[in-house]
Amino acid sequence: MIKPVILGTAGHIDHGKTAFVKALTGIDTDRLKEEKERGITIELGFAYLQLPGGQMLGIVDVPGHEKFVKHMLAGATGIDLVALIIAADEGVMPQTREHLEICQLLKIKQGLVVLTKADLVDPDWLALVKEDVAKFLAGTFLEKSPVVEFSALTGQGLPTVVQTIAALIKDLPSREIGHFFRLPIDRVFSMKGFGTVITGTCVSGEIRMGDEITIYPHKIESRIRGIQVHNREVNEVRAGLRTAINLQGLEKAQVERGDIAAAKGSLHPxxxxxxxxxxxxxxxxxxxxxxxxxxxxxxxxxxxxxxxxxxxxxxxxxxxxxxxxxxxxxxxxxxxxxxxxxxxxxxxxxxxxxxxALPQRKKRFSAAALQELRLLSDPQLEQRVEQHLRLSRYQGLEKQLLLFLTDAGRQELDKTLQTLLARKRIIAFDKEVFVHAELLAALQETCRAILT
Known part of the structure; x- marks a missing residue:
């Protein structure tokens, strides 16, 4: 199966991100009248490209203006590769820096640098810009990434960009599918005859036609009546794909960007x-x-x-x-x-x-609270399961809630629970509710002290 890949643009305003996407795909991602009139990208834009060999590449074009960085952040969700766009006639600018910092904070690990408007500068100037860019990227995840000279006007560098992206995709590790279907919503609109449609990048899990979903955080329930990927009808979608979902019985006003569509009942606001x-x-x-x-x-x-x-x-x-x-x-x-x-x-x-993702309020400088956070940061699932059960006190936790709190797979969690049960670290009630053994031992001691 060909792995799904999303590429996102990043870079300063008017450095040619949208022109780059149009030259690459033939799709103009500026769809608003104001964007056409002002010549800048305000909202997120979406495109796709079929690479040599049949690989489909989803593309998210983000705005570069500082006023619209929050839209850039929404677009950066779920991307695998970044194309950092730097205009050859201007070089590194404020939003170039901020967008790169955002990519680093989101742990995006691969990408390329595209020096746009290369036709506007002479070779000496271009050499100076490349030197400046190399200094700027030192110590970042793009430090050793390919740098491509490009012109949307003349087509210079276009074949190289396509080849470079195809080569980067080969080296991308396969995305972990995840255990819950989650799609952070970046656009909501209505279509006559279809109703409400949401779009976003599926960041985990998978979903099929007819499945029930919940829109969070307001817990609005709906059912999927249609799915599109790259303008094609499909029966299912999984992590890593740009997706449009037609929802049944839902008004556009009930959903907004920032909401999350997820498997029914799987998340907790x-x-x-x-x-x-x-x-x-x-x-x-x-x-x-x-x-x-x-x-x-x-x-x-x-x-x-x-x-x-x-x-x-x-x-x-x-x-x-x-x-x-x-x-x-x-x-x-x-x-x-x-x-x-x-x-x-x-x-x-x-x-x-x-x-x-579901804590209680904590006191500052509390030794117990800091120990709790250290244990919950442990990569070992056993440690995290035990700590969540300690926090639940005598109420215990259902297996379904433990799946949410740990983001573990069902088989992985079952194996961990069996190990902890065998070691008598936890106790099971009704096979689906678990309590930490330390809590029951402490309760027994308290009862003995009262009775004697």
């Missing part, structure tokens, strides 16, 4: 997330406790306060445990990446990884 935060070395200021920020995950932007759990303040380049307290609900799962932007003036300041 929350206003609190535990996470690791990495403050960018380029962040203009340190972060103090309860700093107000703009929290981005998937395609959503939500205002949030950042509670520092293990330090008084976080300096540029430092990392620490934080609790993110949101102004409205969202859904996430463990290991999801997120990005923080400052409240005002707005710019990217950091990001990191979700540790617990």
């Amino acid at each position: 929350t206003r609190i997330l535990d996470a690791v935060l990495e403050l960018l070395p380029s962040a203009p200021h340190k972060i103090k406790n309860r700093t107000k920020t703009r929290f981005h995950t998937g395609t959503s932007e939500i205002m949030a306060n950042v509670v520092l759990l293990d330090c008084e303040e976080l300096l540029p380049g430092q990392r620490g445990f934080v609790q993110i307290r949101l102004e409205r609900p969202t859904v996430a799962i463990v290991h999801d990446r997120y990005v923080l932007r400052s409240y005002s003036p707005v710019r990217t300041i950091g990001g990191g990884e979700i540790i617990n």
Whole structure:
């Protein structure tokens, strides 16, 4: 099976991202009247390309203007490769830097650099720009990536771009499909005779025609009546594909960008997330406790306060445990990446990884809370399962909730639970509810003390 691949553009305003996509695919991704009139991309654009050998490449074109970076963040969700677009006549600019920082925070690992408008400069100038770009990329994931000189006007470099992308795809590791179908919604519209359609990049799992889904965080239920991938009707979709889904019995006003379509009943909305935060070395200021920020995950932007759990303040380049307290609900799962932007003036300041997607409020500098976060950061599933069961106290946890909290596969979790049961670390009730043995042992001791 050919692996699905999504390429996203990144770069400063007016550096030729949309012209690059049009030259590559023949598709003009600027679809709004205002975009045509102003000559800039405001909204996300989507295209696709069939590469030599039959590989289908989904393409997300993002806006470069600083006012629309939140749209860029929405478009960056789920991409496998980035094409960093740098105009040869201008070189590295502010949004070039910010977009690259965002890609690094989202842990995008591969891509290419496209020097657009190469027809507008002489060889000496181009050599200087390439030298400057090399310095800019030093120490980043694009440090050793291919650099292609390109002109949308003359077609210079177009065959090389196609060959380079095809070569990069061969080296891409296969995407993990994941255990829950999740599609962060980046566009909602209505079609006469069809009803409401949502689009996005499927970041995990798979779904089929007729399946029931839930729109989060508001838990609106619907059923899939149609699926399209690259303008073709399909019966199913899986992680890594740009997808349009026609929803049954749902009004357009009920859904918006930032919502997530997911397998029915699979996710749990929350206003609190535990996470690791990495403050960018380029962040203009340190972060103090309860700093107000703009929290981005998937395609959503939500205002949030950042509670520092293990330090008084976080300096540029430092990392620490934080609790993110949101102004409205969202859904996430463990290991999801997120990005923080400052409240005002707005710019990217950091990001990191979700540790617990359904936590309780924590006290700062609590030894127990910090130990909890260290255990939940452990790559060993056994450690994380035990810790979640400790946190559930005597109520215990159902297997379905453990699947959500750990993002483990059903077979992997079953094997882990059997191991812990055999070692008498946990106790099962009704085969589907589990309690940590330490809690029952402590309860027994308390009862003995009362009775004697």
